[in-house]
Structure formats: C-alpha cells, structure tokens
Amino acid sequence: xxxxxxxxxxxxxxxxxxxxxxxxxxxxxxxxxxxxxxxxxxxxxxxxxxxxxxxxxxxxxxxxxxxxxxxxxxxxxxxxx
Numbered sequence: 586x587x588x589x590x591x592x593x594x595x596x597x598x599x600x601x602x603x604x605x606x607x608x609x610x611x612x613x614x615x616x617x618x619x620x621x622x623x624x625x626x627x628x629x630x631x632x633x634x635x636x637x638x639x640x641x642x643x644x645x646x647x648x649x650x651x652x653x654x655x656x657x658x659x660x661x662x663x664x665x666x
Contacts, residue, residue: 597628
C-alpha cells in the first residue's frame with residue numbers, strides 16, 4: 586500500500602510538472618489511469634481542466650489580438666478610437 590501511495594504521488598507530481606517532457610507526462614497519465622483511486626482520477630481531471638482552460642484562453646487571445654480581420658480584434662478597435 587505504501588509503495589502504491591508513493592508511486593501515485595510521484596506520477597501526479599510528474600503529470601503536473603510543466604518542466605517534465607510531454608512523453609513523461611503522457612506516461613504518467615497512462616500509469617495514473619491504472620489506479621482504481623479517486624485521487625488518481627482527480628489528478629487526471631485537474632490536468633484536463635487546466636488544458637481546456639489554457640486552450641480556451643489561447644483561442645480568445647488569438648481571436649482578440651491575433652486576427653486583424655476579426656471585428657473585435659484589439660488592433661481594429663484601437664484604430665477606431
């Protein structure tokens with residue numbers, strides 16, 4: 586039981602570590618999926634929500650700042666004023 590707990594914590598730490606390589610985080614997610622544990626599911630859900638929020642933010646930033654043809658683009662609204 587103790588070894589599983591330590592492995593679980595290490596995998597969660599790798600999964601949430603932004604400096605870990607994509608391959609390391611991918612392996613950690615797969616290995617965490619093998620645990621029949623609510624905390625493992627929580628860690629997987631946490632990283633999924635972070636990714637969704639990140640890409641939602643990126644999409645909004647691109648929509649507002651990065652697309653000069655979009656009417657709500659920051660650069661177009663600045664020209665109007």
